Amino acid sequence: MDKAKILIVDDSEMNRAILADMLSEYEIVEAEDGREAVELLERGFDDISLMLLDIVMPNLDGFGVLETMNVRGWIEDLPVIIISAENGSKQVERAYELGATDFIARPFDSMVVQRRVVNTIILYAKQKRLMRIAEEQVREKERYNDLMIDILSQIVEFRNGESGPHIQHVRRITQLLLTRLQARSDRYPLTAAEISLICTASSLHDIGKIVIDDKILNKPGRLTPEEFAIMKTHSAAGSDMLKNLHDHQQEPLVKRAMEICRWHHERWDGKGYPDGLKGDEIPISAQVVALADVYDALTSKRVYKPPFSHEEAIKMILGGECGAFNPVLLECISDNDEQLENARDDFPMENAQTRPRIILDEPEKTGISQRTLDLIDQERMRNSYFASMTETIQVVFTPDPSMIRLSPWGAKKLGLDEIIMDPSHDEKIFNVVDRDTWKRMGEFVRNATPKEPEGRIECPLHYGSGTRWHRIMLRVLFSEDRKRVESVIGTVVDIHDSQTKIQELANRAMLDNLTGLLNRAGGRERIERLMEDHPEGNFALAEIDIDDFKKINDQMGHMFGDKVLQELGVRMKRSVRSSDICCRAGGEEFFIFLFYNTDIERTVERIYKGLCFEYGGRSVTVSMGVALSQTEGLSYEGLYRAADMALYEAKRAGKKQFKFYDPQAGRKTPEDKEGSERQ
Numbered sequence: 001m002d003k004a005k006i007l008i009v010d011d012s013e014m015n016r017a018i019l020a021d022m023l024s025e026y027e028i029v030e031a032e033d034g035r036e037a038v039e040l041l042e043r044g045f046d047d048i049s050l051m052l053l054d055i056v057m058p059n060l061d062g063f064g065v066l067e068t069m070n071v072r073g074w075i076e077d078l079p080v081i082i083i084s085a086e087n088g089s090k091q092v093e094r095a096y097e098l099g100a101t102d103f104i105a106r107p108f109d110s111m112v113v114q115r116r117v118v119n120t121i122i123l124y125a126k127q128k129r130l131m132r133i134a135e136e137q138v139r140e141k142e143r144y145n146d147l148m149i150d151i152l153s154q155i156v157e158f159r160n161g162e163s164g165p166h167i168q169h170v171r172r173i174t175q176l177l178l179t180r181l182q183a184r185s186d187r188y189p190l191t192a193a194e195i196s197l198i199c200t201a202s203s204l205h206d207i208g209k210i211v212i213d214d215k216i217l218n219k220p221g222r223l224t225p226e227e228f229a230i231m232k233t234h235s236a237a238g239s240d241m242l243k244n245l246h247d248h249q250q251e252p253l254v255k256r257a258m259e260i261c262r263w264h265h266e267r268w269d270g271k272g273y274p275d276g277l278k279g280d281e282i283p284i285s286a287q288v289v290a291l292a293d294v295y296d297a298l299t300s301k302r303v304y305k306p307p308f309s310h311e312e313a314i315k316m317i318l319g320g321e322c323g324a325f326n327p328v329l330l331e332c333i334s335d336n337d338e339q340l341e342n343a344r345d346d347f348p349m350e351n352a353q354t355r356p357r358i359i360l361d362e363p364e365k366t367g368i369s370q371r372t373l374d375l376i377d378q379e380r381m382r383n384s385y386f387a388s389m390t391e392t393i394q395v396v397f398t399p400d401p402s403m404i405r406l407s408p409w410g411a412k413k414l415g416l417d418e419i420i421m422d423p424s425h426d427e428k429i430f431n432v433v434d435r436d437t438w439k440r441m442g443e444f445v446r447n448a449t450p451k452e453p454e455g456r457i458e459c460p461l462h463y464g465s466g467t468r469w470h471r472i473m474l475r476v477l478f479s480e481d482r483k484r485v486e487s488v489i490g491t492v493v494d495i496h497d498s499q500t501k502i503q504e505l506a507n508r509a510m511l512d513n514l515t516g517l518l519n520r521a522g523g524r525e526r527i528e529r530l531m532e533d534h535p536e537g538n539f540a541l542a543e544i545d546i547d548d549f550k551k552i553n554d555q556m557g558h559m560f561g562d563k564v565l566q567e568l569g570v571r572m573k574r575s576v577r578s579s580d581i582c583c584r585a586g587g588e589e590f591f592i593f594l595f596y597n598t599d600i601e602r603t604v605e606r607i608y609k610g611l612c613f614e615y616g617g618r619s620v621t622v623s624m625g626v627a628l629s630q631t632e633g634l635s636y637e638g639l640y641r642a643a644d645m646a647l648y649e650a651k652r653a654g655k656k657q658f659k660f661y662d663p664q665a666g667r668k669t670p671e672d673k674e675g676s677e678r679q
Helices: 013-022 034-042 062-071 089-097 110-160 166-184 192-202 207-211 225-243 252-263 284-299 310-318 327-334 337-342 370-388 408-414 427-432 435-447 495-509 520-533 549-556 558-575 600-610 636-652
Strands: 005-009 027-031 048-053 080-084 102-105 393-399 402-406 419-421 454-463 466-478 485-494 539-546 581-586 589-595 613-615 618-620 622-628 658-660
Touching (some): 034 048, 048 062, 062 080, 062 089, 089 102, 166 284, 166 327, 192 252, 192 284, 225 520, 252 284, 284 327, 402 408, 520 636, 539 600, 549 618, 558 581, 558 589, 622 636
Parallel strands (some): 005 027, 005 048, 048 080, 080 102, 622 658
Antiparallel strands (some): 393 402, 393 485, 454 466, 581 589, 613 618
């Protein structure tokens, strides 16, 4: 075993010699003043176990050495014992303040010196060992944290039918773009820790797709407008999942994941969704993940398209075919194309099979600090959080030892323990899962290969008050040599609940988020359905526009403007029957569609008066154009055009009024409906 090395720093050669004799069992290095000691440390001190330091020396005294060690960060790794005749309380206090480990006053006893040297070396050696263990333990927990994210994101990808490595690709490309961004511009200063956090959070960017119907997710052709409206809800759905984790809202990872989930489909020009954010209103994390997501989607094979080449993808992105992106990020994705192209294959992410395991089963015997234990507990809490965040039944099966671990939510749902040892002989399991289903899962695991590790099984599960059909989605994880099954991960989805959630999303896709009224698409669908069901009916379509709404926003603020829009929505509902239809078409434009028999003029006048009101000390008026089916016939498009022209006439006549469409007044629609007349 190598001897510990001790550095003796003293301007007295005799003192150095005496100390060297006392400590002859160690390897001794000497310095005759502080300056020489610093020079020795600069050349490297990793192999030095301890420094014995005098205070009074020429060139640089002992306090100067300690100050230098503090500035350069050496004091944390190299223990220092002061040996000096300057043993006044001020000198001793200052030495300890500067990080000295111990203080021995001259004249000294050889046994005292030897004992304190031994204790200090052993103490620091043990501390370094414990620090390494603790660092490995925390690092291992972080890896499990990453693994849980990977599992969760793989579940989404597995349902989505996209290329398996999409999540890892997005993560690597995000890291590459963020690194380039820091080198190119100081506009978005990010620390290495923040970049790492964004890369981790990027793995959850599509978590909301877990509630989208498989038929929409994996449709090989173009989505219909209605299907695309449902698909677009995944970004808000993912953010809402994370928002429901009330106990974790202050976690930096949760905050980053929420902004990435919600806004990774926003675009630089404001034409993205769900909120229409523009420019740097979009967090830089979401901007970068959006670009990484688009690049990988273009260069990957999907059910609805073949992969584009790297050159084609870059050309499409720079040409604006995939929406507008931050010009600085476009510069980043244009540099070093080869490096970006290889990012989809290089830098393999660590996986569960190659991660070392260092487990502290009995930390109290190792002397690990409470702070380290708290950090480890935090990592365990994070793992639990990721396991429960989607309120789905998640499962991990390991063959050796034979064990099933269920997510806390899943265990509670099924009425089982979170950890089940030797599950093939546990009768509780077979009260929930048929033996035939268990056999099918076993066959899948035996037949799975590293190239085809995924599969799904639909089966009945028995729990609670009855039996419900579920879809079990499984992924087999193999050992590093790809010959041994390490574990099987999976998620269990209640098919009925999924369909219910899909219907809820479909309904939400037809609603305006601000007012709760139907949006343009939802309103049109309802109107056309009513017109088809009642071809003999008399209908009126009223288009409503708030007068000078831009001034309201500019003078009172957008929050006030939103309140005005909400109040108008409430008043519209009050003004009509439950069988009539109210919708917000967008901005300050609204529609009312109603049945009528006689005296439609009086009905419209009553509705109009109810839509002009005082709010927050400000008078709010509207202009309204009305078209009747008696004039335009049973056509939504015809009624819409007629109501729009009538509204234009009301605006041109001075606003604050309503007009019926007059076919004799001409059918010319204003060229710029969004111009100053519409403000």
